[in-house]
Amino acid sequence: MQFRFEKRAEPSRTMLYVTPVAAVLLTMVLGAIIFTIIGYDGIGAVREIFFTPLTNSLKWQDLAVKAAPPLIIGGGLSIGYRANVWNIGAEGQYIVGGLAATGVALLTQDMSGWWILPLMGIAGIAGGMAYVAVPAFLRVRLKVNEILTTLMLTYVAVNILNYLVFGPWKSPTSFGQPQTVAFNDSQSLPYIIEGTIVQAGAPIAIIVALVAWFVMSRTMFGFQVTTVGAAPKAAAYAGFSANKTILAVLFISGGLAGLAGMLEAAGPFGRMVPQFPSNYGFTAIIVAFLGRLHPIGVLFAGVVLAITFVGGEVAQTTIALPNPAVGIFQAMMLFLLLAGDVLVRYRIVRAGATGGREAI
Amino acid sequence: MSGETQARLEMAGITKRFPGVLANDDVSFAIKPGEIHALLGENGAGKSTLVKMIYGIMRPDAGEMFWNGAPLKASSPKAARRLGIGMVFQHFSLFEALTVLENIALGMDGGLSSRALEAKVREVLNAYELSLDPHRVVSTLSVGERQRIEIVRALLLNPKLLIMDEPTSVLTPQEVTQLFKTLRQLASEGCSILYISHKLNEIKELCDTATILRGGRVVDECDPKQETSKSMAEKMIGGDLKAVAKGTERTFGEVQLAVNNLSLGRGHAFGTALKDISFSVHGGEILGIAGVAGNGQNELLAALSGEQHAEADGVIELCGRPIGTSEPSTRRKAGLCAVPEERHGHAAVPDYSLADNGILTARHRRELVRAGLIKNSASHDFADEIIAEFGVMATGSKATAGSLSGGNLQKFIMGREILQTPEVLVISQPTWGVDAGAAAFIHQALVDMAAAGSAIVIISQDLDELLALSDTLSVINEGKLSAPMAVENASIEEIGLLMGGVHGEPSLATKPEASHAVQV
CATH class of the missing domain: 3.40.50.300 (P-loop containing nucleotide triphosphate hydrolases)
Known part of the structure; x- marks a missing residue:
């Protein structure tokens, strides 16, 4: 029996929502098979990675902590991706945002006051924006593809980070450890729920998602961004400047990545260390796509990805699954989602079938 | 046989x-x-x-x-x-x-x-x-x-x-x-x-x-x-075909659109440069621009709509106001609406609802946006108004533009621009690929709009259409525009020669070789 693709008259809204869910479910099935074949407890791996973080209430606060950064970054990326602007170097902007916030912290080491944290936040946002400004201007002035420049600058950021923590920023009291001094109380995020490790990142992530949703669905700016992405010629005809839109969405995504960097530095890390780049910037790409570039969808996707992060740690201790396994699961999810996307615009029909009866 | x-x-x-x-x-x-x-x-x-x-x-x-x-x-x-x-x-x-x-x-x-x-x-x-x-x-x-x-x-x-x-x-x-x-x-x-x-x-x-x-x-x-x-x-x-009713006594008002020596470089390798184009259109007048595709029509439309800027502000004047370097939104606010030839992805976004496609160009003149926020119900009302007044076959303002047939989408786009009552409407290929019934409707709407005092420029490859609608006719060839001629005096042979590249005063055009020209 042969099958072929047939274009749908209209993109399927059902498939738009079904495919992300299907991608996650299929990832579990394929993941279980693959890890069984290579000699691990495949079913156990899926259970620990995808379900234990949900069933074990002790893990919920970990979810909130792990979900926040990819959510904040993914919210920004999804706006840019709507405009067909592919910033895939959010990891670099996240690092530079964290570094900028650290810089403020080091300058205010002996000070205290409520104003230090907001200042670090502003520095983080500014750092992320400044770092994306390079690809942004290369793109609008010289039409340099932002996919390459943003990605390459990520590796530059890692080296800047290493230079600083191994060099000028190294704490004098760290016994040679490459790390900065610990942030003081005025430089650290408060715990918002007593007795947990949940800091300000989680509520900020929710606020970012809600604001992004409002901007994208109700404002002229959101309309402009979507139009530039959906039909560049129509956007020019409507009077929307493509270059201004590209700059705006790059600065938004860079700024939010920088903010996430500040929240991580001033939150879970509490100082700057070489382990600071934790691939949140890359995970956020999966979050943006899994969430269908819709701010509320991103919210759900961020939680799913956080589950895999937390679950990965669980699986490491309970069934000795190596940590990179989580990356395989995450990549599989993105891969299956993108592959499944074809079903939004096409349907599968049996070759020779006439009507839509046997269509999927 | x-x-x-x-x-x-x-x-x-x-x-x-x-x-x-x-x-x-x-x-x-x-x-x-x-x-x-x-x-x-x-x-x-x-x-x-x-x-x-x-x-x-x-x-x-x-x-x-x-x-x-x-x-x-x-x-x-x-x-x-x-x-x-x-x-x-x-x-x-x-x-x-x-x-x-x-x-x-x-x-x-x-x-x-x-x-x-x-x-x-x-x-x-x-x-x-x-x-x-x-x-x-x-x-x-x-x-x-x-x-x-x-x-x-x-x-x-x-x-x-x-x-x-x-x-x-x-x-x-x-x-x-x-x-x-x-x-x-x-x-x-x-x-x-x-x-x-x-x-x-x-x-x-x-x-x-x-x-x-x-x-x-x-x-x-x-x-x-x-x-x-x-x-x-x-x-x-499958029905009666109505001829376009064009008033016999047509009077023109002031010049509402003037183009003075417009020249533009070619946008891309196979584009056409515009060379020293000048014309003016009065209120109530329909100017037809004939020509074979690819002779600068798209470039001319982009220069008028504002997607391309002229060298100086004074090159294009709208009711006496220089707009040659204004943005498309500014021109629309000032009263110039334009419709490009390509409907999908240029004049309309196929994936957008009709309401959103209304916002695309009518947001200022129809006040569909306030303080940067989209007025949802107003934009749906506007789309419904177009659907009703222009007989667009669509399930409603939420239907996507891509789900409409070519003729219906064109009716929607025409309605969107005409209901903004612009002083000047520039439109390319108004009935390209549109069925005869819809074409007749669009033609009548354009004639009525001119009668109400708007200046209209129609760029078309369909000579029959231009001869039926226009008061004045020019021909564009290799980016140059011929001198305007009154439609009553235009001969098909002359127009054909101008389309083929013989420039100059229409009366000086060489004699056509073809004795049996196509009847129109």
């Missing part, structure tokens, strides 16, 4: 279904050897689908096709060509940077040395008195010459049936005359021709038989020479 001969091609009960549409419903007709057979119908009547099945691109769901009496089983265009079925598509597939000969070589199924191929090409060119230099680069050729490449390609295969899909939509009247001569010669040699068109005059002039399709069904088969254009049009649309 005796009625007794074996049909070259016979279609018997052909049915083809697409999701949600019955494209062809029990279609039957036959083409005799040497017959020029018209396939006539509106957009979406099923002409293209039918032809694609003959040419092996698609297969029918039901029914049979016979080729010289034997079942036709063309599973691919290549197989169809082997049988002797040639096709000239409406949109050419040519490489602009290659020569004529290289393009022909690329399209050949069998390998042939370039010397042998050139000899064969020259043979065909001589036999049919086609003027075409095999060594010219395609980008330097006119549209008519490009079409000749496609015809030569088809003729090299000694076709027994030649399918021509809307061949004259981009030709000047003189080129049409030349094409018809070639087709008649071919037919006299026994080649059957299936001629697809919605231009009734041409079908009357050229074709022996016409099969009229409507909604996928054959509604009539007739001898076009025995019919009038009106009677065929009515069969085609």
